[in-house]
Amino acid sequence: MIHTRELTRNFRANGETVPAVRGVDIDVDAGELVSFLGPNGAGKSTTIRMLTTLLLPTSGRALVAGHDVVTEPRAVRRGIGYVGQGNSAGEDQRVGEELVTQGRCYGMSASEARSRAGDLLDMLELSSVAKRNVTKLSGGQRRRLDIAMGLIHRPALLFLDEPSTGLDPHSRANLWEHIQRLRRDEGTTIVLTTHYLDEADAVSQRLLVVDHGTVIADGSPDELKERVDGDQISLTTGTPDAAQHAAKVAGGMPGTRRAEVDSHDETTVRLRVDRGDKALPELLRTLDTAGIEPGTIQVHRPTLDDVFLSLTGRSLRENAA
């Protein structure tokens, strides 16, 4: 659905060249939900703007929905929907009318546009506000209307730039439900950017981690986390001797990468394992056989921030909105 090779975009600012996107190769298959994740200024929006024909690449190639973004921009636009950071609906229109107008702009007949608008209002739970003025919508409703506008011409590929920014947690959760349903029920390919690590983690099938204009990691949230130093298991024991013993037996388990006793309190043992959830039953059996009764056991799975930290030495949280 998307194939880019060496896609590059430089800007000129104050007599200097700003390399915003530096030769990225991206492949997205039909039906995927892929998120771009990266700090402010990483090049996410610039990449999306090139893929949606809003910005010409400086060099490189991009095929989107089967067409070249430079030589066939109109065909690309027909095959995609784009929901940018601002609101796309006009100020003084009713919700339903706005959608029908948008459909007519895409060359639909009046009846076809009305029927498609009705389907989208149902799908995005906007039917009850169809007659309301656009300015009277809540933030979440307005965002869903933006998405409906982007979908009016039945694109197979939808781009969403920061779809949930500015929404309260309830509206964000509701919006993500709709976005995921779109992929599941309609088979729409979805490419989005978000600052919210928890959202990227929860909804993305695949993440493209972007930093300084390049893609520095590509994989599912689980795959990326497994590339970090594994999961951490912390267990407390009653005495330093028990902790040493526990570290020894747990360190011998298959899948344990490291086992060490906390040098401060001397009774806490920290393990690095491939998968905490899989290691836990075996760990409990091993401790039981060795006659060790743990106090508490906690499993900590790396977060996407841990992933970014291990890739760049910097935290994404500082940037998170």
Ligand SMILES: Nc1ncnc2c1ncn2[C@@H]1O[C@H](COP(=O)(O)OP(=O)(O)OP(=O)(O)O)[C@@H](O)[C@H]1O
């Ligand atoms: N029109 C422009 N002129 C000059 N520099 C630009 C322009 N647009 C973007 N840039 C620069 O290109 C780089 C990438 O910006 P871009 O907006 O793509 O980042 P981003 O990852 O989308 O950031 P954010 O998360 O803040 O939206 C930044 O250094 C930015 O300052």
